[in-house]
Structures are given as structure tokens and as C-alpha cells.
Amino acid sequence: MSELRKIGALWYREVLRYWREKSRIVSSLILPVLWLLVFGSGMRNVQLPGVDNYQTFIFPGILGMTLLFTSVWSGVSIIWDREFGFLKEIMVAPVSRTAIVVGKALGSGTSALVQGFILLPLSMLIGIRLDPQSILLLIPIMILLAVGLVCVGLLIASLMNSMEGFNFIMSLVIMPMFFTSGALFPISAAPGWLQVFSYFNPLTYGVDLLRWATSRGTATALPVYAETIILMGFAAAMIAACSYTFSVKK
Amino acid sequence: MYTAITMKQVYAIETFALTKRYGKILALDSLDLKIRPGEIFGLLGPNGAGKTTAISMLCTVNSPTSGTALVNGFDIRRQAGKVRRSIGIVFQDPSIDDRLTGRENMMLHATLYDISAPVARTRINELLGLVGLIDRADSPMKTYSGGMRRRLELARGLLHSPRVLFLDEPTLGLDPQTRQHLWSHIEELARKSNITVILTTHYMEEAERLCSSVGIIDSGRIKIVDTPANLIGALQGDVVTVATAKPDDFLERLKELSFTHQAEVVDGTVRLHLSDAEKKVPVIVELASAAGIELKSVSIHKPTLNDVFLYYTGKEIRAEEAENEMRKVMRVVSRGR
Numbered sequence: 001m002s003e004l005r006k007i008g009a010l011w012y013r014e015v016l017r018y019w020r021e022k023s024r025i026v027s028s029l030i031l032p033v034l035w036l037l038v039f040g041s042g043m044r045n046v047q048l049p050g051v052d053n054y055q056t057f058i059f060p061g062i063l064g065m066t067l068l069f070t071s072v073w074s075g076v077s078i079i080w081d082r083e084f085g086f087l088k089e090i091m092v093a094p095v096s097r098t099a100i101v102v103g104k105a106l107g108s109g110t111s112a113l114v115q116g117f118i119l120l121p122l123s124m125l126i127g128i129r130l131d132p133q134s135i136l137l138l139i140p141i142m143i144l145l146a147v148g149l150v151c152v153g154l155l156i157a158s159l160m161n162s163m164e165g166f167n168f169i170m171s172l173v174i175m176p177m178f179f180t181s182g183a184l185f186p187i188s189a190a191p192g193w194l195q196v197f198s199y200f201n202p203l204t205y206g207v208d209l210l211r212w213a214t215s216r217g218t219a220t221a222l223p224v225y226a227e228t229i230i231l232m233g234f235a236a237a238m239i240a241a242c243s244y245t246f247s248v249k250k
Numbered sequence: 251m252y253t254a255i256t257m258k259q260v261y262a263i264e265t266f267a268l269t270k271r272y273g274k275i276l277a278l279d280s281l282d283l284k285i286r287p288g289e290i291f292g293l294l295g296p297n298g299a300g301k302t303t304a305i306s307m308l309c310t311v312n313s314p315t316s317g318t319a320l321v322n323g324f325d326i327r328r329q330a331g332k333v334r335r336s337i338g339i340v341f342q343d344p345s346i347d348d349r350l351t352g353r354e355n356m357m358l359h360a361t362l363y364d365i366s367a368p369v370a371r372t373r374i375n376e377l378l379g380l381v382g383l384i385d386r387a388d389s390p391m392k393t394y395s396g397g398m399r400r401r402l403e404l405a406r407g408l409l410h411s412p413r414v415l416f417l418d419e420p421t422l423g424l425d426p427q428t429r430q431h432l433w434s435h436i437e438e439l440a441r442k443s444n445i446t447v448i449l450t451t452h453y454m455e456e457a458e459r460l461c462s463s464v465g466i467i468d469s470g471r472i473k474i475v476d477t478p479a480n481l482i483g484a485l486q487g488d489v490v491t492v493a494t495a496k497p498d499d500f501l502e503r504l505k506e507l508s509f510t511h512q513a514e515v516v517d518g519t520v521r522l523h524l525s526d527a528e529k530k531v532p533v534i535v536e537l538a539s540a541a542g543i544e545l546k547s548v549s550i551h552k553p554t555l556n557d558v559f560l561y562y563t564g565k566e567i568r569a570e571e572a573e574n575e576m577r578k579v580m581r582v583v584s585r586g587r
Contacts, residue, residue, distance in 0.1 A: 002364050009361035017349045020390075085345035092309055093362035094334045 006095050007103040014074070014107020018114070025115070028070060032062045032119055036126065049189050055126040060210035061183025063116055063138075064145070064203060068181075070115045071146045072174055074108030075153015079163055097246040101239055104154065109146035116142050128214060137213035144231045145206040151238030158245045181207045187221065202234040262287040262414050262446035263308065267317035270303050277303040279470040280317060285463075287413070290440055290447040292461035294454070294559060300470040301450040302342060305418050308448070309339050322413050335363065338407035342418040342450075344399055348391040352383055352402050355391065356409060363410035370409075377405040380442075381435055397428035401435060408439060415440075417449040421456060433459055454556040464555070468563040478555050485553040485561060487525030492534070493546040494520065503541045507533065516560055523553070523561075 018025070040055040040062075051057045081087040090100055120138075123130055130138075156169050180194065181203035187195055198204045205227040212220050220227060267280035278300040285291045293301050306312040308321055310330040319326045322336040346355050353374060360370035378384045381401040391399065400420065407415055420436065421429040437460065440447050451457055457464050458478050465475040474481070494500050497515045504513050504520070509530060512523035524530050527550045538545050 006362055009358050013347065013350065013354075013358055016354065017347070020349050081347075084348070085341060085343040086347045087345075088311070088341055088343075089345040089359070090362070092311055092334060092339055093359070094331050094364070095362050 003096060003099045007099050007106065010090070010100065010103025011107040011110065014104065015110055018074075018107075018111035025118075028066070028115060029118060031069070032066045033122065035062050035065070036122060040126065048186055050186050053127070056128055056215060057186075057211075058184055059123055059126065059128055060214045061181070061207050063119055063142075063210050063214075064181060064183050064207040065178055066115055066119055067112050067142060067145050067206070068149055068174060068178060068203060070112040071108060071149035072153040072156070074111060075104070075150040075155075076157045076160070076163075076166060076169070077108075078104065078154055078157045079160060082157075083162070098239070098243040101151065101154065101242040101246060105147045105150045105239060105242075108150040108153075109143060112146040112150070113139075113142050116146075123214070130214060134213050134216065138210065141206065141209045141213060141228075141231070144228075144235050145203070145210075148202060148231065148235035148238045151235070151242045154242045155238070155245060158242075177201055177203050180204070183207050202231065205230045261285055261320070262289070263291075263319065263321055263448065265304075265308075265317070265319035268304070268307060268314055268319050269316045270300075270307060270312065271315040276470050278307070281467075281472055283465060283472065283475070285446060285448065287446050288444065289462045290436075290449065290460050292457040292464040293448065293450045293467055294457055294464055294555075295450075295467035296563060297452075299467045299563075301467060302418055303470075304467070305416050305448070305450060308333075309337060309416060310334055335410070336413050338410065338412035338415045340400070340403045340407045340415075340417045340420055342422060344403070346391050346399060346403060346406075351388050351390050352378065352394070353387040355402065356406055359406050359409050365410060373409060377408060378402075380439065381405045395428075397424050397432065400424065400428075400432055404432070404435060404439065408443060408445075411443070412445060414446045414448065417447060419450055419452065421451070421453065429453075429456070436460060454554060454559060458555045466559060466562045473562040478558075481558040482553050482555060485523055485557060487523060487553075488527035488550050489553050489557050490522045490524055490527050490531060490534070491547075491549045491551075492520040492522070492538075493518075493548075494538070494543055495546070496543055500538065500541075500543050500545075503537060503543065504534070507537065514564070516564065521557075521560065523557075 036055065036059065040058055043054050046054055048054070048057070078087065081090075116138075120130060120135065152173075156173065160166070160169070176197075180197040180201050182198060183203075187198045187204065190198065199221075205222070208220050208222075209224065209227050209231070212218050212224060222230075261284045263283065263285040265281050265283045267282060268278060269276075269280050270278040281300075281304060293304065295301050303312065307314050308319055308326060310326050310333050313327070321333045324332040324336065326333050347358075350358070356374045356378070357370060360367075360374065365373070374387075375384065378387050381404055383398060383401055383405065386394065386398065391402070394402065404417075404420070407417075417436070421432050424432065433456065436447070436449075447460075449456075449460065461478060463475065463477050464481065466473045476484075492500065497518055497520050501513060501515055501520055504522070509524060514521055522534075531548055531550065535545065535548065
């Protein structure tokens with residue numbers, strides 16, 4: 001019970017920090033808008049198998065991208081906490097490592113979620129109509145994806161000594177995850193070697209489910225329940241891995 | 251919050267051959283230390299002497315390579331959780347969230363240490379009042395000065411009523427006035443809450459002013475533990491400092507005199523411990539002129555803790571060194587975000 005209260009307090013801190021950094025909220029919306037409105041419009045007449053309207057097709061992909069970038073970034077931002085000493089305050093407190101990781105993941109997940117929600121009205125601009133049921137389906141998918149991805153960021157942070165290595169991580173981990181996830185083109189249209197990468201990429205199932213929820217009726221690569229289980233497994237495994245990393249003393 | 255007191259517990263802190271090794275470097279070499287409840291204990295040492303290593307192991311942030319310690323009667327290896335609950339820490343580097351307000355930082359701390367919200371609210375007000383921050387409680391940390399941040403950290407360290415408070419270089423990088431101010435806060439808080447305080451410091455006047463007992467540590471080993479008064483008294487007499495271009499030659503010549511067995515060269519000046527120095531200085535000057543060694547200056551002063559430190563470590567403790575380190579931190583801070 002007391003651990004829950006502590007997780008709550010750590011979650012609240014993340015949310016407060018996010019809320020007080022409004023410039024970041026705005027700036028992180030620029031990229032998805034560019035993808036959606038500029039890239040999406042430019043590619044409108046491209047013919048891809050199984051894609052009727054390209055903008056409609058990439059909308060869930062861009063939603064997934066926003067979750068990916070925001071979550072991994074918030075996870076990696078624990079480096080600031082380390083550099084500015086705040087992490088020490090948490091690490092010496094009588095709190096379990098799992099509670100620290102879960103609090104951070106939920107807090108960062110919340111900011112990613114808010115970021116995702118701000119994007120939803122944009123769907124109307126490009127002619128997608130989201131009914132309440134779609135939105136209800138999107139929420140748990142977004143939460144699951146965000147929690148797993150925040151922990152990816154935390155794991156990366158534990159391997160990095162400073163923020164300087166972030167560009168490297170960006171091109172080595174984040175961009176490949178984005179490009180192989182089927183966010184921008186249907187995986188079925190990709191060559192076989194690329195499909196292999198996609199199937200190992202947890203984001204693929206996230207994007208696939210987001211697509212299934214936004215324009216329902218779209219066929220998913222695997223059955224919906226299987227993809228959900230994969231995402232849950234991914235989030236659980238990442239939380240476990242982070243808790244382990246955090247409990248190892250230097 | 252905290253009730254269990256072990257019957258046989260005589261010391262607030264007791265270490266048993268506490269050792270830390272980083273690869274080949276022996277950061278702390280079998281430390282044996284006993285600190286009684288209610289003391290303000292100062293751990294003095296030059297940079298890299300092992301002060302922070304010792305403290306971080308006692309706070310269970312770091313695990314010992316061998317040996318162990320009891321903090322409030324709890325074993326740092328096997329009862330880390332109980333140790334943590336019973337101690338408060340003010341780190342050398344700032345450890346507050348600067349996007350939050352003072353009160354928010356305090357409240358987060360209270361929750362992490364299982365203090366119920368109503369109790370926390372009263373106690374936070376009380377402590378913020380004690381360190382003179384009640385008016386600024388709801389301003390973001392970003393607007394706090396260095397001294398105010400330190401005071402907030404001090405108040406936060408005491409929030410969960412710890413029985414031992416660790417202060418790692420509490421006044422590092424603060425201006426002399428702020429430092430004085432913080433000292434009175436530390437004294438007052440220690441007296442009012444009746445706790446044991448362990449502090450590390452570079453500043454000898456800080457140790458002299460605050461500590462009831464000090465331990466001098468160098469290269470991972472404790473050299474001596476005693477009260478500042480005893481340590482200074484043990485030096486006997488006065489300290490004579492002689493500046494000359496040829497300190498080593500002069501030291502050699504000094505051995506001819508009968509009363510100069512306590513002489514050494516420290517940082518290019520010759521230092522002697524003498525009784526009745528006023529009478530002996532003329533003899534020394536005479537010796538120098540007979541030997542043709544030119545003296546730049548000769549000074550006599552009563553020994554201070556600084557002389558004690560020099561005597562045991564052979565090193566001048568440099569406040570500037572510490573401040574350079576602080577500046578490094580500040581650079582990182584200003585580069586960030």
C-alpha cells in the first residue's frame with residue numbers, strides 16, 4: 001500500500017515536470033504535424049497495396065512515432081536526474097527499485113499519452129472520423145506501448161554516461177524502430193529481410209493495433225489478442241529489466 | 251515512523267574494517283570508527299581521501315568490498331532498508347528537483363519516507379520555518395540561491411526525524427556569510443532534534459566551529475580521532491613558518507639545533523612545532539644567516555586545526571580545490587537542458 005503511494009508521488013512529480021515544460025509540449029508536436037500534413041499530403045497519390053488513403057494510413061503510424069519519441073526521450077531524461085543529483089535522493093529513500101521504475105514509467109507514459117491525445121483532433125483534418133469506441137480502444141494500447149518504450153529509454157540511459165550519446169541512440173535504436181514498424185508503409189509490401197526486422201520490433205504490433213483501432217476493420221498481422229499479449233509481455237519484460245538494472249549497485 | 255532501539259546499541263555508528271576497492275584503487279582501507287550518539291563528528295581529509303566513499307557506504311548507496319558497519323544498530327549490508335529509514339542525508343552535490351517548489355520537494359520526500367500527509371504538512375512548515383524558508387516555500391527551486399537550496403536540503407534531510415544526519419561538504423561553494431548562516435542552522439537543528447551528525451568538510455574552521463569530535467582521513471586510512479581541542483593541544487606550543495628559496499637546504503641545517511625535531515617542508519615552506527617560539531626564532535634566524543640562506547619571512551602562530559591536519563597528512567587542505575570541483579558541477583548544470 002505504501003509502495004503504491006510512493007509510485008503515486010513519483011508519478012505526480014513527472015506529471016508536474018511535464019506540465020511546467022510547456023515549450024516542450026508544443027515543440028514535440030511540430031514533427032508529427034509535419035509528417036502528417038506535409039509528408040502525408042505529398043505522398044497522397046502513391047499507390048501501395050492495401051492502402052486506400054495514404055494520410056489515413058500513416059495517422060496511426062505517426063501516433064506510434066509520437067509515443068516512441070516522447071517515451072524514449074522521457075526515459076532517457078533520467079540522465080538529467082542523475083546529472084543533477086535528484087536521482088540520489090530517490091535512490092537512498094526506502095523505496096523499492098521496482099516502485100521507482102514503475103513511477104517513472106507511468107509518469108512518462110502519462111506525458112506520452114497526453115501528447116498522443118493532442119494529436120487525435122488532427123485526425124479530423126485529414127478526414128478520419130474517430131468514434132468514441134475507437135478512442136476507448138486507443139487508450140489502453142497507447143498506455144501499454146508508452147510504458148514499454150519509457151523503459152527502453154531507461155535502459156538506454158543506464159548504459160549512457162551523458163546526454164552527448166543521445167544522437168547515436170537516436171540513429172541506432174529509435175529511427176530503425178520507427179522505420180521498420182510499418183508506420184509509413186505496409187509491412188506486407190516490404191522485402192522479406194525487412195519483414196524479419198519488423199516482426200522482431202515491438203513497435204510493429206503497437207502501430208498495427210493503433211491502426212486497427214483508428215480504422216476498424218483493417219486486418220492485423222496477427223490476431224488482435226496475440227498482438228495485445230505481445231505488447232503486454234514487452235512492457236512487463238522491460239519493467240523487470242529496468243528494476244534489475246536499477247538494483248545493481250555500482 | 252521509527253521506534254526500534256536496540257538495547258545493546260552504544261554507538262550511533264560503528265564500522266568494522268570497512269573497505270572499498272575500485273579496481274586496483276583502494277578508496278577506503280579497513281576503516282574502524284566508533285561514533286557516539288549526539289556527537290557532531292567531522293571527517294576531514296584532502297580530495298580523494300575516501301570521505302565520500304565512506305559516507306556513501308554508510309548510507310547504503312554503495313556496497314563495501316569487505317567489512318561492514320552498524321548504523322543506528324542496523325547492518326548496512328543486511329538491513330539497508332532500516333538503515334535508510336533511520337538516516338538523513340545532505341549530499342555534496344545538489345539533489346533537489348529544480349522544477350518543483352520547495353514545498354513540493356519536501357512533500358515528495360515525506361511520501362517516500364512513509365510520513366502521512368497531515369503529519370508531513372505540519373512538519374514541513376515547522377522545518378521550513380527553522381531554516382527561514384517559509385516565505386519562499388511555494389517558489390520553484392529555480393529561483394532559490396545556492397544557500398537557500400542548501401538550507402532546503404538540510405530541512406529535507408531532517409523531515410523524517412532521522413537519528414543520524416550525514417552532511418557531505420554542506421557549505422561547499424557558498425560564500426563566507428552564507429556559510430556562517432548555515433553553520434548556525436546546523437548547530438540549532440542538531441541541538442533541537444538531538445541527533446548525531448556526521449559531516450565531511452574541507453574547511454577547517456567549519457570543523458572547529460561545529461564538531462565535537464573529528465577524524466582525519468588520508469589515502470583511505472583514518473589517521474587519528476579526537477576532539478578538536480585535544481588535537482590542537484597535542485601539537486604543543488606554536489607553529490613557526492619560515493619562507494625561503496631553499497627550504498630543503500634549510501631543513502637540513504635546522505637539524506643541528508636541539509629543539510627542531512618537529513620540522514618539515516610543506517608546499518615550499520619550512521614548518522616547525524616549537525614551545526616558547528618567541529625565544530627560539532632569533533636562534534633560527536641566526537643559523538640561517540650563518541649558513542648564508544636568505545629568509546623571506548618568519549611567522550609564529552598558535553596551532554589551529556589546520557596545523558593538526560598538516561601534521562597528520564603532510565598536506566595543506568585546500569578549499570580552492572573543492573571549489574574548483576564545485577565549479578565543474580556548475581558548468582555541467584549551466585550546460586544542461
